[in-house]
Amino acid sequence: DAGVTQSPTHLIKTRGQQVTLRCSPKSGHDTVSWYQQALGQGPQFIFQYYEEEERQRGNFPDRFSGHQFPNYSSELNVNALLLGDSALYLCASRIQGEYGYTFGSGTRLTVV
Amino acid sequence: KNQVEQSPQSLIILEGKNCTLQCNYTVSPFSNLRWYKQDTGRGPVSLTIMTFSENTKSNGRYTATLDADTKQSSLHITASQLSDSASYICVVSLYGGSQGNLIFGKGTKLSVKP
Numbered sequence: 001d002a003g004v005t006q007s008p009t010h011l012i013k014t015r016g017q018q019v020t021l022r023c024s025p026k027s028g029h030d031t032v033s034w035y036q037q038a039l040g041q042g043p044q045f046i047f048q049y050y051e052e053e054e055r056q057r058g059n060f061p062d063r064f065s066g067h068q069f070p071n072y073s074s075e076l077n078v079n080a081l082l083l084g085d086s087a088l089y090l091c092a093s094r095i096q097g098e099y100g101y102t103f104g105s106g107t108r109l110t111v112v
Numbered sequence: 113k114n115q116v117e118q119s120p121q122s123l124i125i126l127e128g129k130n131c132t133l134q135c136n137y138t139v140s141p142f143s144n145l146r147w148y149k150q151d152t153g154r155g156p157v158s159l160t161i162m163t164f165s166e167n168t169k170s171n172g173r174y175t176a177t178l179d180a181d182t183k184q185s186s187l188h189i190t191a192s193q194l195s196d197s198a199s200y201i202c203v204v205s206l207y208g209g210s211q212g213n214l215i216f217g218k219g220t221k222l223s224v225k226p
Binding site for chain 1: 155156158161205214216
């Protein structure tokens with residue numbers, strides 16, 4: 001039974017570019033949340049998707065957008081990258097209404 | 113304001129020794145509290161989860177306690193091993209809320225030395 005799968009594992013982008021990160025939730029999970037974790041900090045909530053709609057959003061600018069597909073997988077898009085966007089991006093999935101979150105291993109994004 | 117605070121920020125212990133990590137929270141309405149282990153550059157892995165009515169939960173050498181009255185939790189690691197070196201994050205779930213239902217602490221970075 002596969003857990004949460006994220007791709008790519010590492011990514012280097014230049015300031016101003018756009019990036020797309022991908023997440024496949026754990027089998028049976030229908031809700032996906034994205035988090036940004038700066039070095040030495042706890043994860044910060046970006047947004048949560050359920051039934052292909054953004055249900056909750058944290059304090060992140062509109063440059064951060066997402067999508068959820070009918071198979072529950074999800075994408076995180078970041079436009080006009082800034083140096084400060086360099087972080088580990090985590091995807092977590094769960095069954096809506098339950099509290100058993102499972103995290104992926106993350107995508108390490110470096111903006112140069 | 114919903115908040116989770118952890119102490120100490122970092123800790124160094126010798127292999128084989130025990131240690132206790134602390135977590136204080138001000139989260140309402142409280143649903144459950146989890147401790148996660150996070151290796152550098154990896155995603156968090158759940159160690160324990162406790163609801164309001166549970167005081168203690170064990171997972172091998174890890175024992176978590178919860179005092180819902182004082183809003184404090186601790187994670188005790190027994191007979192530490194080198195592989196225990198990681199960050200330990202306390203995460204509180206709340207009903208509803210606007211942060212994806214999870215409030216994260218900043219973690220305690222544990223280093224186990226031989």
